[in-house]
Amino acid sequence: MKIYIKNMVCSRCKMVVKSVFETVGIETLAIDLGEVELKSEISETQKSALSKALKPLGFEIIDDKKSKTIDRIKTLIIDLVQNKNNDLKSNLSHYLSQNLNQDYNTLSNLFSEVENTTIEKYFIHQKIEKIKELIIYDELSLSEIAYSLNYSSVSHLSNQFKKITGYSPTYFKNLKLIKRKQIEDL
Known part of the structure; x- marks a missing residue:
């Protein structure tokens, strides 16, 4: 599963996002600019917690195709x-x-x-x-x-x-x- 994240534009962004995923307890396979590949599907509760943790750092989860x-x-x-x-x-x-x-x-x-x-x-x-x-x-x-x-x-x-x-x-x-x-x- 992939999650697309808005405002990931540099290697520091990747480190920050990786840290957020670790803090929320979601395992990742790969983190690239604008996208994170996960080991497995996540629940809506996990997605909501992730979104709340990313928002104060200037990142947002992107859901619709146009925005992606x-x-x-x-x-x-x-x-x-x-x-x-x-x-x-x-x-x-x-x-x-x-x-x-x-x-x-x-x-x-x-x-x-x-x-x-x-x-x-x-x-x-x-x-x-x-x-x-x-x-x-x-x-x-x-x-x-x-x-x-x-x-x-x-x-x-x-x-x-x-x-x-x-x-x-x-x-x-x-x-x-x-x-x-x-x-x-x-």
């Missing part, structure tokens, strides 16, 4: 931007279609209907937040950031950054007062 699909799209995009963006060898639509085994137009229409934004805009906002993080850390140059996030050039990165934030990357770097947004708030 939306959450999988978000999880794939976040994982792509945070961990392996430069590994994207094809375009985003092909990547999502391949990983979700669904037609991209179906995914795109569902995402736009539920989230009131496009998949592409969501992807760009995730990349901008990653750029902010890398600028604040001040370990990479803009050209290294552009390369690591699969931008064709520094000017492309800068133009997109300014369009979304209203600031150039250099101006943003000098501000250091603008706080980054949490991934789940995007």
Whole structure:
């Protein structure tokens, strides 16, 4: 049995969720971003206890098919931007279609209907937040950031950054007062 969980976006999330399952007394086989595979079926009472334990930590159990699909799209995009963006060898639509085994137009229409934004805009906002993080850390140059996030050039990165934030990357770097947004708030 699998349980789908909203807002699982990083390895720390997996550790926290694992701890909650252990505390509630539910045995797991595998924990991945957005989903937990269980050893056996659980009762509604266990599911309710699990939901109550997850909620204060910012996680929710997802029951309906649309929400599961939306959450999988978000999880794939976040994982792509945070961990392996430069590994994207094809375009985003092909990547999502391949990983979700669904037609991209179906995914795109569902995402736009539920989230009131496009998949592409969501992807760009995730990349901008990653750029902010890398600028604040001040370990990479803009050209290294552009390369690591699969931008064709520094000017492309800068133009997109300014369009979304209203600031150039250099101006943003000098501000250091603008706080980054949490991934789940995007």
